[in-house]
Structure formats: structure tokens, C-alpha cells
Amino acid sequence: MKNVKHPMDFYLRMDRMPHIWCTGCGIGLTATAFVAAMEKAKLDTNKVCVVSGIGCTGRFAGYIKLDSFHTTHGRAIPFATGLKLANPELKVVVVSGDGDLISIGGNHFIHAARRNIDMVVICVNNFIYAMTGGQVAPTTPLTAYTTTSPYGNFEPPSNIPQIAESSGAVYVARWTALHIRRLTNSIFEALNKPGFTVVEVISPCAQYYSRINRLGDGLDMMKFYHENSQIKHWEPTDNLYIDYQKEIIVGKFVDRERPTYSESYKKWLGE
Amino acid sequence: MKTNDKGVLTGTHNLSGNQACAEGALAAGCRFLSAYPIPPSIEVIERFTQRVKEVDAIFIQMEDEISVLAAVLGASWAGKKAMTVTSGPGLSLMMEHIGLGVMLETPCVIVNVQRCGPSEGTPNSPSQGDVMQARWGSHGDYEIIVIYPNSPQEMFTQTIEAFNLSEKYRTPVVILSDESIARMVEKVVIPPASKINLEPRKHYKGPKNKYLPFKYDKDLVPPMVNAGEGYKFHITGLTHDEKGYPVMNEECQELNVHRLVRKIRNYVDNIINIEEKNLSDAEIVVVSYGITSRTVDKALKQARKDGIKVGSLRLITIWPFPDKEIMKLSKKVKAFIVPELNFGQILLEVQRCNYGNAKIRFVEYGHEEIQNPDPILNAIRSLTK
Secondary structure, eight states: OTTOOOGGGGGBOGGGOSOSOOTTOSHHHHHHHHHHHHHHHTOOGGGEEEEEOSSTGGGGGGGBSSEEEEOOTTOHHHHHHHHHHHOTTOEEEEEEEHIIIIIITHHHHHHHHHHTOSEEEEEEEOSEETTTTSEEOTTOOTTOOBTTBTTOOOSOOOOHHHHHHHHTOSEEEEEETTOHHHHHHHHHHHHHSSSEEEEEEEOOOTTHHHHHHTOOSHHHHHHHHHHTEEEOTTOOGGGOOOOTTSOEEEEEEEEOOOOOHHHHHHHHHTO | OOOOTTOOOOEEEEEEHHHHHHHHHHHTTEEEEEEOOOTTSHHHHHHHHHHHHHHTOEEEEOSSHHHHHHHHHHHHHTTOEEEEEEOHHHHHHHHHHHHHHHHTTOOEEEEEEEOBOSTTOBTTSOOOTTHHHHHHOSSSSOOOEEEOOOSHHHHHHHHHHHHHHHHHHTSEEEEEEEHHHHHOEEEEEEOOGGGOOOOOOOBOOSOGGGOOTTOOOTTSOOOBOOTTSSOOOEEESSOBOTTSOBOOSHHHHIIIIIHHHHHHHTTHHHHOOEEEESOTTOSEEEEEETHHHHHHHHHHHHHHHTTOOEEEEEESEEESOOHHHHHHHHHHOSEEEEEOSSSSSHHHHHHHHHTTOSEEEEEOOOSSSOOOHHHHHHHHHHHHO
């Protein structure tokens, strides 16, 4: 079995393994789905860039063997905007967490969607700030415990697909980390779709979110999310709030056409 | 406007400092501007956007100054010469990515047209209050190059110089301007493109699979590649090794933090640009920069007429600070005079390099306007008594 290469090795920085993600975390599965989608899309890998912010998912870019950028907290989208506009040949993928993209980077998310900048945004939502030890996030469901909501969270969480749709994203889907095949397909569709596309991945945080809420290990959580998910394609996005340990609606919610930023820019320049 | 294929507006023009800055950027080959509108810097953006179509450049007005500089860094890694322009409140928001730019060794230019602060301050009045912020604003230890022109003509030439330095040393370069320089209109001579010296990006030349993003050359600057060229490189704002992978140990701290400081400090003599006037017999030296140096010129002329042995040292490069020059002068002259449109920032540097040798007089801020020559002249006269 010497020198046998896994087919995914081509896309991964094997010299960086083992990775830092905990056992039972869903980010690894997201990476698997991303690589599978890349393979299916048959894109020129020299022209694909991955940009991440900061946090557990922020480390994503560091393990992907493409031009990959680990930037600042919340700013992956504007960094990717610069890359894409300066070289329109590039296919730009932003992979980051809920805290990064929706809290500190929320404004960039809204405006990149509004401009319909060509990029795929994969948002891994684990309901918590995990890298920093489990603090309350803008996605933490009501009543869930975190180290900074020790009496249960009373802030209503953000609904990521709704923000994406209302801001102008042309493609919005949500899956749990265990919906590997469907998640892969959504990332594949997003990669092929011009404009601002968003795929939310519900992932267990097997360390902080799980421990403080006594939800078992990563696999228990992963199964729970999977079993309690309902596939409802085209569900209106205002129905997509996630309640604590309740049903999670997954599926493809938005797939529409709008002129992309680059198209409009070209038109404006009269090309 | 008629320009050649390189976007250089060759000829003699009447331009404001802000317009000259935009022309300088275009002449330097800058083809990416990202900005957020903020007075008194807006004319740079307006001039650039008017020229976008003609030179095939990109302009994007982002949602805030944080994203502005993130986009500039992204564009630079995609191979474009990239710039942004702002004023004090915007520079405050940009500090995060000045740090990232330094850490990722990303060439780019940040123009800060200063207004009176703190906070919103007086948006349309000149100030030199951001001198220290431009040097120390981002967290952690780092070196940065800051240039301060004093005329529209210099806004043109020094913007080109800023791009050259940023490519050569692979670092963000800050240009400080102020409301006064930004909006004064003067003659600007733009040479033909063939007479403009441009520093090319230090591109990696070895085999593709051997590329290490932070393996540096003798000059301590690593060669760079652009995204999309097939190198499949990784870079991170975390302390990293030669491969660009996050490694937080002593060796990598040395490799990629200490070196970042040394790659500037070792070359201060090549970077620093100062202008000396009448220093050979000077007993009093006025140290000034930017718009204040224009006032100093007038005061100096009068003082010389009065027979006072006074000279001038003008900082064109503010940072790195010309320690050696001030130190040398301090042993020779009786006194330094430091006029600034702030409450004493470069003053602190002059005091530091003076080692208590010469007397130092500070000529403080006017009220939201540039200084008159009189207070400077009075300071000179008082030192002769």
C-alpha cells in the first residue's frame, strides 16, 4: 500500500496534515464536498482561488492546494472581490464560518451579494465561536448555552439564507454536513453559476457547542441534524430560522439570474 | 484629456494636489483603485474614475474603508498595481489591513489626505495629525514607508515613487497629504512615459514546483507570484514559514517578523529622501514637512535677509525617520525649530535624535488652517537673542 495516493490528495496540502479540526467537526466533510465538487466541475485548478477569514473554518484555505488566502477576520469577501475584479479569469471561492461571514463580515456579505460579484461563498455554520472557545454567535439558536450566554441565549439568531436572498444572491442552498452528496451537488451548481452564490453548511461543533449543551459527540450531533432536517426546495427563506435542537429546513431555496458585477462593469465601459 | 497608451498625461497642466496624485498613480501603472468617499480626498477618486475607461483600469467603491484595503490587497495579489485614498477616519479603519499588507508583503499604496481630527473633526481643514498614526497605527511591530509631498508636482512624482518603493520592498507605502496640498492648484509637469522610471514587480523566476512564497533573497525581500499563474501557493496573516504555512515558533518569528523590520531598516539610507537648504553655515535649522515646509520657505527667506544663519531640513520621507541626519546636525547647530499642524508629533522624533544637544522650539498648530510665516520667523528671531 506504499505510495498510494488518495484521489483527493491532488486538491489538498498533504504536507499540512493532520489538520487542526476536532473529531466530529463538519468542516472536514465540507472540504470533502468542496473537493468532490471541484473534481466534478473540472475547472482549471490554476485559476481557482480559495479565500478564508479567521476561525475554525478560516483555516479551510490553508488545507486546499489552490492559490489560497488566509486573510483577516470577516474580510475574506472584500479580499476575494479585489482578486476577482483585478483578474476576471479567476474563479473565487470564499469558505468561512458564520461568525466571520455574518457577524464581523456581515456588511461585506450584504454588499457583495448586492453587487452580485462572481464568487461562491460556503458558510459553515456551527452556531458558535469555536476557535475562541465557544462564545455566543449571531447564529446561536435561542436558549442555547455558550460560555458567554451562560443562562441561555436570548438574542434571536441570523437567518443566513434570508440575508443572502434579500441582499441579492442568485443562488442559495443549505445542507447539513452529513448531506454529502447533496452538498457536493450544491457546491458544484454554485461553482457553475455566474454571480454571488451562497451555500450554508450546518456543522456540529463537537467540542464547545456540544459539551456545554450536552449534545453528545460529533457523530451524535451530525446524525441529529441530518435526521431532523427536512428537504424543502424553494422554501421561502423567511421560514428558515433555526430553533434550538428542532427541525432544520434544508434544500435549494434560490436560483435566479441577475447581471453580475463584472458584466455590468464591462457594459458600463462599453466593451 | 489625451494620453498615450500607458495612461501618462504628458505635458504641462494646472492640477490640484489630489488630481496630480491620481495622474501619478496612473503614470505609475496603477490600474486598481478602491475607495470610500471621504473629504478631502474625493478628487483623487473622481479623477481616477474619469480615466478608468481610457486606461482600462478598475475602480470599485466599497462599503467601508476596511473592505477597501482588503480589496486592494486582493487586487495586488492578482497582479495589479493597486491603491486607495482616504482621510483620517478612513485610515483608522484601514489599520487592520495595513497589518495584513505588511505581513503578506503586499505592494500597495495608501494615500491619506489629512483633515483635522480627532474623530470626524473638521473634514475640510488641513492637519498633520496623522503622522504617528501612519507609522504606528496597526498592532504589532512593523516598519512602514511614509512619504509626505509638499506640492501638486510632488504629489505626482512622489505617488510614482510610492509605487516604486512598495514594489521594491514589498510593503504598503503611505502617502500623507493634507487638505491644503490636496486642493491647491499649481503647475504640474508630466514627463513622457519613457522618462518615468518604474520599479517592476519582483517576480519569482524559478521552477513552479519549487516556489516558496516567503523564501527571501539577499535583499531580504522574497520574490512574488500572482494568483492564477499556477503556483498554488498559500499565504496567511498568521506567523508563517517559508511555505506560507502558519507556524508559530521562534524560527518563524525571526524569519517573518524580524525580517519584515530588517528589510526596511537595513535600507533606510536608500529609502530616505530629504531636502536640505542652506545647511552649510546654519546655526538654526527648521525641520518641516508637507504644507508647513511651504510656509517655512517664506520665513527662511526673510530671516536670511535679516542676516540670520538659518537653514531648512525638509522631510519628504517621514518614515523611516532620518535619525542619522538629525543626530549629526544636533552636534553642529544651536537650535532646531519644528513647526507642525499638530501638537507635536515629528517634534518627538527630533527630540529623540537630538540627545539634548541643541535647543528645540516647537511652533504649534494654527486654528484649523495652515501656519503663517510669522510665528516661525518669531521663533527664529527669538533664538538669536
